[in-house]
Amino acid sequence: MDIREPWSLYATPRNAVRQFLIACHGAGEQTGFSPPFRQRKLPTRGLVYISAGHGTSTSGPGSPAVTVQAPAVIWLFPGVEHGYGPDAAGWSEHWILFAGESFAAFEELGLGNRHQPVLALERVIRDATVLFDDLRTALTTVGARSELAASLATQRILLAIVDAAGSNTGATDLPSFLNVLTQDAPRQMSVAARARRVGMSVGMVSASVKDATGRSLNDFVIEVRIAKAQALLAETQLDIGVIAERVGYGDAAYFSRLFTRRVGVAPTVFRLQQARSIQTELDTL
Structure with a gap:
């Protein structure tokens, strides 16, 4: 399991970024065990990339738990109850909160399908450490340039998910x-x-x-x-x-x-x- 220092950073992107780009509202990483939870709702979209370990995830009120085996991505949807967590051995978790109508372009590639809230990847995300480090750097400062950098970093991670998913994207798996x-x-x-x-x-x-x-x-x-x-x-x-x-x-x-x-x-x-x-x-x- 890849041991990295845990971090979490948040942002409040301006309206123009939310309207025309993919706006990153926060991101973070953590490794190890944290108790699974349920019945949380978020106002934004989100993704949780599990690079090592396994656990469970739920999406929707009363939904059964679905097994999550790394490498995989858990999709979170605005206003939808969800929960997730590792088994006793823990896992490596990398998460992003984001919003924006331009995500529709990634939906056409099979990402973020509400009928496939857990996306199994064919391989780990290439250069995931570098990609999340770039996102972390973008979120450490405030301003228009930082918001654009965070948006670009988020899109690069989304594209990396497409590559890692291969034939498992919702566009072909469903x-x-x-x-x-x-x-x-x-x-x-x-x-x-x-x-x-x-x-x-x-x-x-x-x-x-x-x-x-x-x-x-x-x-x-x-x-x-x-x-x-x-x-x-x-x-x-x-x-x-x-x-x-x-x-x-x-x-x-x-x-x-x-x-x-x-x-x-x-x-x-x-x-x-x-x-x-x-x-x-x-x-x-």
Whole structure:
């Protein structure tokens, strides 16, 4: 196990960085044993790279624990309950908190898939020590240059994850029809049209989605839309109506009612909760 001095640093990137780039809100490393935890929520995205050891991870309320075997990445999603921790032998953990719409480019490469919260890597991340040292250096000072350097360092680590994952990225590991349905979720389409997009009959695609996710096709589409809306609310200042349209709802009032039923609070309240809690949540990482 790679023994490195533990560290953790936090930042509050300016709006321009959050809007146009991937903004790093914090990062750190630690090695050894720390008690596993559950039921934490963060207002940002996050990744936890496990370079050595093994343990467990959970994502979503009431979700079962998933085994994490190094090398692997645990994805954290804004507003989603999660937990993780090593077994008694401990592990080597390297984490980053980040936000920004430009992460969508990495999602197209298979990173950060909500249906694959633990990504097994084919090999350890090449030059991980150098990459995290660069990120640490960027976070030790304050200012626009440091924020840009931290953003670039975060993107370099994300690209390194793509390389280390190889064929294990969500874009290939998940059934291809789920990737297509996820990408198409914000589009206004009939069930028949969605079935044609994946080359299945309506009955077949409905059964396949049920088998793969435990949800009906309609519920799966809604889940993807609401998850995207949560990320946009947490990571941007876009108007609620604009967010509603981006995730597939032309009627902002209907979207707000649906979001409230699914999440438990209105979109405006969800956004306020994330804004108020960001420093508190970061301090508890």
